[in-house]
Structure formats: C-alpha cells, structure tokens
Amino acid sequence: MNTRIIKILAIFSGLLLSVITFAQQRFPRPDFETDYEAPTILAPEPRQGILEYLDVFILFIVLSLTTWLILKKRSRKGVLYVSIFTLIYFGFYRNGCICSIGAIQNVTLSLVDPTYAISLTALAFFMLPLLFALFAGRVFCGGACPLGAIQDLIIIKPIELPIGIRRALGLLPYLYLGLAVLYAATKTDFIICRYDPFVGIFRMDASFNMLVLGGSFLIIGMFVGRPYCRFLCPYGVLLSWMSGVSKKHLTITPSACIDCKLCERSCPMDAINKPVTDPVSKKRDVNRFVLSTMLIPLWILVGGFIVSKSNIYLSRANRTVNLAELLITHPELKSDPDHIDIQTFLASGKTMDTLVEEASVIRNQFYFGGWILGGFLGLAFGIIFTRKTIYRDRTDYEPDKGNCVSCGRCMDFCPVGKEDLTTLMNLKN
Amino acid sequence: MKEKKENKKQSRRDFIQSSARYTMAIGIGALGGLVYSKSKAGEYVWQIDPFVCTQCGRCADECVLAPSAVKCFHAFDLCGYCDLCGGYFKPGVMDLNTGGENQLCPTSAIKRSFVEDPFFQYTIDEELCIGCGKCVKGCSSFGNGSLHLQINHELCVNCNQCAIAQMCPSDAITRVAADAPYKIKGDFTKPTS
Numbered sequence: 001m002n003t004r005i006i007k008i009l010a011i012f013s014g015l016l017l018s019v020i021t022f023a024q025q026r027f028p029r030p031d032f033e034t035d036y037e038a039p040t041i042l043a044p045e046p047r048q049g050i051l052e053y054l055d056v057f058i059l060f061i062v063l064s065l066t067t068w069l070i071l072k073k074r075s076r077k078g079v080l081y082v083s084i085f086t087l088i089y090f091g092f093y094r095n096g097c098i099c100s101i102g103a104i105q106n107v108t109l110s111l112v113d114p115t116y117a118i119s120l121t122a123l124a125f126f127m128l129p130l131l132f133a134l135f136a137g138r139v140f141c142g143g144a145c146p147l148g149a150i151q152d153l154i155i156i157k158p159i160e161l162p163i164g165i166r167r168a169l170g171l172l173p174y175l176y177l178g179l180a181v182l183y184a185a186t187k188t189d190f191i192i193c194r195y196d197p198f199v200g201i202f203r204m205d206a207s208f209n210m211l212v213l214g215g216s217f218l219i220i221g222m223f224v225g226r227p228y229c230r231f232l233c234p235y236g237v238l239l240s241w242m243s244g245v246s247k248k249h250l251t252i253t254p255s256a257c258i259d260c261k262l263c264e265r266s267c268p269m270d271a272i273n274k275p276v277t278d279p280v281s282k283k284r285d286v287n288r289f290v291l292s293t294m295l296i297p298l299w300i301l302v303g304g305f306i307v308s309k310s311n312i313y314l315s316r317a318n319r320t321v322n323l324a325e326l327l328i329t330h331p332e333l334k335s336d337p338d339h340i341d342i343q344t345f346l347a348s349g350k351t352m353d354t355l356v357e358e359a360s361v362i363r364n365q366f367y368f369g370g371w372i373l374g375g376f377l378g379l380a381f382g383i384i385f386t387r388k389t390i391y392r393d394r395t396d397y398e399p400d401k402g403n404c405v406s407c408g409r410c411m412d413f414c415p416v417g418k419e420d421l422t423t424l425m426n427l428k429n
Numbered sequence: 430m431k432e433k434k435e436n437k438k439q440s441r442r443d444f445i446q447s448s449a450r451y452t453m454a455i456g457i458g459a460l461g462g463l464v465y466s467k468s469k470a471g472e473y474v475w476q477i478d479p480f481v482c483t484q485c486g487r488c489a490d491e492c493v494l495a496p497s498a499v500k501c502f503h504a505f506d507l508c509g510y511c512d513l514c515g516g517y518f519k520p521g522v523m524d525l526n527t528g529g530e531n532q533l534c535p536t537s538a539i540k541r542s543f544v545e546d547p548f549f550q551y552t553i554d555e556e557l558c559i560g561c562g563k564c565v566k567g568c569s570s571f572g573n574g575s576l577h578l579q580i581n582h583e584l585c586v587n588c589n590q591c592a593i594a595q596m597c598p599s600d601a602i603t604r605v606a607a608d609a610p611y612k613i614k615g616d617f618t619k620p621t622s
Binding site for chain 1: 446447449450453454457460461463464465467468469470471472473474483485486487493494495502503504505506507508509510511544545548550552555572573579581582583585586587588589590592595596598599604607610611613
C-alpha cells in the first residue's frame with residue numbers, strides 16, 4: 001500500500017517536472033509500463049586540478065635542479081639526465097601541453113580579453129623560467145623544456161654556422177614572437193601551438209604536414225644544434241633578454257680561463273665568445289655605434305609602416321575577416337550548400353552589415369597591432385645592429401649569456417681543475 | 430692607475446647590468462601581477478554548447494585526435510524513445526529495422542533496443558562514434574534533440590587552443606571551468622536570455 005502511494009507520487013511529480021522542463025518537446029517522454037530505467041550518461045571527469053599544480057611543482061624542481069647542476073655541481077651528465085626526464089614527463093607523458101612557450105599566448109589573451117581568465121598553471125609556466133633566467137641564465141632551455149630536450153638529444157655532428165647566417169636567422173624569433181602576440185591579442189589563433197613542430201611527435205598523432213615539419217627539424221638538428229630554439233623559439237627571445245643581464249650564469253671554467261682553446265668547438269649552438277683584443281678598431285666602432293643608434297628610430301618607423309600596411313594580408317588568418325572578404329568577393333557562394341562557414345553564417349541570422357563591421361574592427365586591430373609589431377621588429381633589428389658595433393675587450397672564452405642554453409657541454413671540455421686528463425683526451429678525439 | 434680605471438669600468442658595467450636586471454624583474458613582476466589579478470584558480474577545459482552547435486560535422490575532422498574526442502551523448506531524459514528515430518534512420522527509410530542501409534550513423538555506433546511497444550532505446554557506442562554529428566542533426570531536425578555532441582574529457586588532451594574551436598563555424602566550443610566540464614542537455618538548459 002505504502003509503496004503504491006510512493007509510486008503514484010513519483011510518477012505524478014515526474015510528470016509535473018517533465019511538463020515544466022520539457023514543455024517544448026515534440027515527443028514527450030513515454031510513461032513506461034515496464035520498470036524501464038534509462039542508462040546513466042557516462043561523463044568522465046577531466047584530469048584533476050591538483051595534478052596541474054603538480055606540473056608546476058615539477059617544473060620548479062626541474063629548474064632548481066638544473067640551476068644547481070649548472071652553477072654548483074657543473075655536471076653535463078646531470079643536465080642530460082634531467083633533460084631526458086623532461087622529455088619523458090613534459091613531452092611524452094604530458095603531451096607537451098601546457099608549455100612555457102605557448103603560455104605567452106595565454107598571457108597575451110588574458111591581458112586583452114576581459115572574459116578570458118588565465119589559469120594559474122599557465123601563468124606559473126610563463127613566469128618561472130623567466131625568473132630563473134634572471135638569476136641563473138637559460139636553465140629552462142637546458143633542462144626543463146621538452147622541445148629543447150628532444151633537439152639536444154639528437155645532436156650528432158654539429159657544424160659551425162657563419163656569423164652572418166646566425167645573425168640573419170636570429171631575427172626570426174622576434175618576428176615569430178611578434179606574430180604570435182598579434183594573433184593571440186586579436187583572438188585569431190594560437191600559432192605557436194598550431195605550428196609546434198614537436199607536439200605531434202610527443203602525442204604521436206601528427207598530421208602529415210606537421211610530421212614533415214617536425215621530422216625536418218630533427219634531421220637538420222643533427223647537424224645544426226637546436227634549430228628551433230635558436231632560430232624560431234619566441235620564448236627564447238624573452239629568455240635571452242633575462243639571461244643577458246642574469247645575476248649568475250654558467251661559466252666554462254671553474255676558476256680562471258687559461259685560453260687553451262679546448263672548449264672552442266664544444267658548443268653546438270655557437271654560443272661561446274672567443275677572446276678579442278683589437279684596440280685599433282675602437283675609434284671607428286664609436287662612430288658606427290653613434291650612427292646606428294641614431295638609425296634606430298628610423299628602423300622603428302620603417303618597420304611599423306611596412307607591417308601596418310600589410311594588415312590586410314595578416315588579418316586574413318582571422319575567420320571573421322576571411323568570411324567577410326569571401327562573401328564580398330564571391331557573393332555567389334551564398335548558394336553553395338557545401339560551404340559550411342557561409343551556410344552557418346546565413347543560418348545564424350546575422351546581417352551582412354554586422355559581419356562587415358566586425359571584420360573591419362578586427363582589421364583595424366591588425367592595423368594598430370601592425371604598427372606595434374613593426375616597431376618592435378625595427379627596434380630589435382636596430383638593437384642587434386647596434387650591438388654589433390659595440391666593441392668589448394674579452395680575454396677569456398665566455399658563454400654568450402643571451403644565446404647560451406645552459407646545456408653544459410663546454411664544462412666537460414675545460415681542463416682547469418681536472419686531474420684526470422685522459423677523459424679529456426677522449427673527449428677531444 | 431690603470432688598475433683603478435679597469436675597476437671603475439668593471440663596476441660601471443656591473444651597475445648597468447644590475448639595474449637592467451632589476452628593471453626586468455620589476456617588469457616581469459608587474460606583468461605577472463597584472464595577469465594574476467585576472468587569473469582564476471583551477472583549470473579550464475574545452476566544451477561544446479549543444480544549443481549553439483550547428484552539427485556541421487567538423488568535429489569529426491578537425492580534432493588533433495583521430496578519431497575525434499568529440500562524441501555523441503544521449504540525454505535520455507529528453508528522448509521520446511520513438512520507433513521512427515530521426516537520429517537513427519535515414520530520411521525516407523522503408524523498413525524500421527536495424528539494417529545497415531537504414532542507419533544514418535556511418536559507423537553504426539547507435540544501438541537500437543526494444544523497450545516496450547512502441548518504444549525503443551538508443552544508446553551510443555563511444556568506441557565507434559566519430560563525432561560527425563549526423564545523428565545529432567537528424568534528432569534535432571525531426572526529434573527532441575536529445576542526441577548532442579560533447580567533448581569526452583577522458584579522451585580530450587586539453588590543447589592550449591582547441592583545433593576544433595578554431596574551425597567551429599558557430600563558435601560553439603568555449604573554455605569552461607574544469608569542475609563543471611560538461612554541458613549535457615537536460616542538466617544544462619538553454620540560457621533564457
């Protein structure tokens with residue numbers, strides 16, 4: 001008797017609820033006469049948040065360990081083991097996401113988009129390596145970056161690149177950084193993640209094009225040390241700024257350099273500065289320095305002008321701009337039932353005017369962003385050009401603080417303080 | 430005398446370096462503080478708003494995973510348990526049976542089972558589902574819309590920028606808080622505004 005009342009009540013309340021909630025249903029849920037129960041919907045939970053903080057913790061540990069190995073322990077082997085761990089954990093296990101390089105875009109987006117709240121993990125991944133670089137140089141590149149680790153492990157026979165090629169290609173990271181920030185700030189795309197050559201390898205699901213890209217980076221990387229890090233990595237730009245003025249840094253020799261030249265060819269990244277003493281050229285260099293400093297504003301203006309003028313091409317990567325352009329130039333596509341973007345737009349009830357207005361707002365953003373990007377590139381070019389004219393006496397072999405990725409190879413080559421010279425001879429042969 | 434000059438030079442360079450270092454530190458600190466004030470604890474994951482989704486079919490192709498992490502979910506509370514199911518049968522089908530030629534799903538991922546006359550239950554085999562959304566389109570056009578696409582978080586690798594979101598023509602994929610990772614129809618009703 002009692003159960004029957006409960007049953008009736010349950011059915012009644014169920015009916016009532018269904019009427020309220022699903023008033024617009026075409027086919028109301030049937031009243032089953034059998035004791036049918038619908039299966040539950042399986043909705044597996046995402047990875048727990050606490051594990052994300054574990055990643056930050058591990059990053060911190062790895063960075064501290066690399067710092068210790070580079071500055072105190074002076075062990076290349078230790079750095080090698082750390083980078084293998086990084087490759088396995090951050091690369092293959094965590095699928096290379098989130099990474100500090102990509103976090104640039106999250107930080108940018110959170111600055112321009114009030115609706116986007118950056119996660120603390122992404123922020124920590126962005127900040128920690130920079131702070132460490134300010135203290136100890138680019139220890140992130142040496143030990144904690146999975147992209148760096150995969151390239152570091154495959155260096156077989158590095159060749160020394162001519163300084164001109166290095167300088168010219170060295171401008172690419174600035175361009176890549178600027179474009180990544182521009183595209184993130186205009187909410188167009190995260191190009192660092194999209195064109196990450198190694199993430200497809202970490203996830204083992206690369207599309208054909210990305211596999212070719214990643215594969216060619218690895219093949220080139222056998223002969224040119226860390227091509228992505230040196231000539232493309234946008235985060236490397238920020239790190240080299242920090243590392244250039246770092247408090248401490250990797251030193252090739254534990255005490256005093258004896259100019260034995262043993263380390264000269266040890267760096268696959270060509271980041272060792274050789275001793276120079278040439279007092280004759282000093283005077284000429286001062287004039288060139290003044291001239292190239294005065295040219296910097298010109299570079300900024302030229303860069304800003306060129307890039308802002310190309311806003312039409314740059315903004316085509318944006319979906320709204322692209323759609324608006326397509327509809328204006330090819331109005332006949334409106335009747336193409338297979339064009340998903342156009343059909344969705346037409347079905348959404350948005351008018352053409354709103355679309356064009358949205359597109360022109362975005363294109364304007366690209367115009368102003370183009371001035372900033374171009375100015376930034378001009379400034380970078382000007383400063384690199386000017387630095388070339390700064391002449392500085394150097395008596396020892398020293399790592400280039402900006403470009404050194406703290407892999408620690410050179411430390412093994414330095415004979416100072418090593419009693420066992422046979423290992424050194426083996427290294428040289 | 431010369432040594433003194435050297436020392437002076439050295440300390441000037443040190444001074445420039447350390448002031449640059451402190452400037453950088455303050456710069457990162459300021460940037461970090463600014464971003465931190467807008468940050469939120471907790472993680473974000475990608476999810477489809479089923480009320481915005483237009484079932485264009487790109488979820489099947491654009492996901493970095495193959496097959497896609499987008500799967501069809503069935504909100505049984507909304508289902509009418511129809512014999513002639515718009516999500517199961519191709520339009521204009523002659524016989525209402527489970528023959529392959531009648532099924533809308535390209536991978537035969539929907540299982541039709543008899544409940545009681547004249548009602549049938551439809552369940553999704555996620556192993557087979559490729560997230561093409563054909564059944565969702567059928568169910569939304571001819572039925573209650575109980576079938577809908579969702580990102581399965583067991584499969585989703587939570588890319589920094591979702592490749593499907595980038596290509597989604599209706600901007601249905603957005604970041605949602607990881608503690609409410611699904612927008613399942615029924616639990617999650619259409620915003621009234």
